Amino acid sequence: MESPSRGGVFDEGTDARVLRFSESVRFDLRLFRHDIRGSQAHAKMLARQGLLTTQECQAICETLDEIGGELAAGSLPLKIELEDIHMHVEQALIDRLGDTGRKLHTARSRNDQVSTDTRMWIRDALDRTAELLLELQRAFLGRCEADRDVIVPAYTHLQRAQPVLAPHYWLAYIEKFQRDRQRIADCRKRVNQCSLGVAAVAGTTLPIDRQQTANALGFTGITRNSLDTSSDRDFVLESAFVLSVVATHLSGWAEEWILWSSAEFGFIQCPQAFCTGSSIMPQKVNPDVLELTRGKSARVIGNLQTLLVLVKGLPMAYNRDLQEDKEPIFDSFDTVHACLELAAPLVAGARLQRERIEASIEQGYLDATTLMEQMIRQGMPQRRAHHLVGAIVGEAMKRRVTLAELPLEAMQHHAPELDASIKECLGTRQAIKAFRSEGSTGPQQVDQQIAFWAKELQSDEATRAQ
Numbered sequence: 001m002e003s004p005s006r007g008g009v010f011d012e013g014t015d016a017r018v019l020r021f022s023e024s025v026r027f028d029l030r031l032f033r034h035d036i037r038g039s040q041a042h043a044k045m046l047a048r049q050g051l052l053t054t055q056e057c058q059a060i061c062e063t064l065d066e067i068g069g070e071l072a073a074g075s076l077p078l079k080i081e082l083e084d085i086h087m088h089v090e091q092a093l094i095d096r097l098g099d100t101g102r103k104l105h106t107a108r109s110r111n112d113q114v115s116t117d118t119r120m121w122i123r124d125a126l127d128r129t130a131e132l133l134l135e136l137q138r139a140f141l142g143r144c145e146a147d148r149d150v151i152v153p154a155y156t157h158l159q160r161a162q163p164v165l166a167p168h169y170w171l172a173y174i175e176k177f178q179r180d181r182q183r184i185a186d187c188r189k190r191v192n193q194c195s196l197g198v199a200a201v202a203g204t205t206l207p208i209d210r211q212q213t214a215n216a217l218g219f220t221g222i223t224r225n226s227l228d229t230s231s232d233r234d235f236v237l238e239s240a241f242v243l244s245v246v247a248t249h250l251s252g253w254a255e256e257w258i259l260w261s262s263a264e265f266g267f268i269q270c271p272q273a274f275c276t277g278s279s280i281m282p283q284k285v286n287p288d289v290l291e292l293t294r295g296k297s298a299r300v301i302g303n304l305q306t307l308l309v310l311v312k313g314l315p316m317a318y319n320r321d322l323q324e325d326k327e328p329i330f331d332s333f334d335t336v337h338a339c340l341e342l343a344a345p346l347v348a349g350a351r352l353q354r355e356r357i358e359a360s361i362e363q364g365y366l367d368a369t370t371l372m373e374q375m376i377r378q379g380m381p382q383r384r385a386h387h388l389v390g391a392i393v394g395e396a397m398k399r400r401v402t403l404a405e406l407p408l409e410a411m412q413h414h415a416p417e418l419d420a421s422i423k424e425c426l427g428t429r430q431a432i433k434a435f436r437s438e439g440s441t442g443p444q445q446v447d448q449q450i451a452f453w454a455k456e457l458q459s460d461e462a463t464r465a466q
């Protein structure tokens, strides 16, 4: 069988090795629903423009439905001679309708077709990503109430820094995933422009109506320049970038919970259904899902790199190189979706190890900064207060006591102006209560943020991440 795209200009058939080398149907089969839908919209537009009769259009649309059904059932045989999904659909149509089928490709090229199909596929995939992110945000929010009073250390440089309420962490993740959803919404705007009708590269001399097809396919508009459109894969790059940031956020979270679930931290217990055992060490309960989530970010970031290098230096406009965009972008979506599908139930099912956290929370002088700020409030210059608290912490370390346990006289030895009221901000529970700036871990601030997100993530608008 010879490819329908080989016109009369060819005297020779295609080398079998070239067919194997260049086929893409193996992976772009995934575009078939979008290809069918795009072809039907194209046919209807052609009919309205007088380029097809109503009967021809009807026959084409019905037969395309039939072909779509066979592709969904896996009963349409795939042949590498037909290269890609677009030619499979068209050839099946021609096999069934003859010359009527041969009219579908009027004012269309696979160049604008593949771009449109990919845009529609990515649009659906982005919507799924946003939906899964919302579920994950809701899982974090769901933890806030139950963990409301647990105090955990906040770290900088992975050294104990200041005390925070556990929900402050959960809210921090909600923020990150909110930005991811905003990036998706923004990227989707540029994905959601219709390429159909730019044909191969220069447009067409035939009287098509691009706006019609764009509307029928749910695009918000049409791309402006045919040359740009034929070459443009920014929408693939942007999606790959957005997914890389999601994967990076997931990886950071996974890393944190891997640490937190170690015996050294002992802060959290992952649900057993999300852990695996060791084939040799019977006592082990390993956080493999978290490790794989961290590990899989590598391929998502790698795919972004692949795509950037792929398009770098391509002359305008369509080049066959662009066929190589599918596997990386499909893989990025598959990978991120797989991670997100597990992340939400894992977050919901994990348990904080309250006793373990409590037992070590007074270690590390988490209240030192609060003490310093108390001294500033009493009129001491920050640099002097910083220095004095350093000396006071040093003294407490020497005596192996917490700041709350250190006698007032020992503090006064370093800073004679201190009085008994200074003790009120000491101890992590007291220290937490002293926070008041917007966005801080103060109980009031945290409660406000919980209330904000409870409303935000419940509303219909949440799905649009404005």
Ligand code: ARG
Pocket: 024, 028, 084, 110, 111, 114, 318, 320, 322, 323, 324
């Ligand atoms: N399979 C091709 C791709 O994914 C479709 C476009 C082919 N166009 C062409 N002129 N050979 O990019």
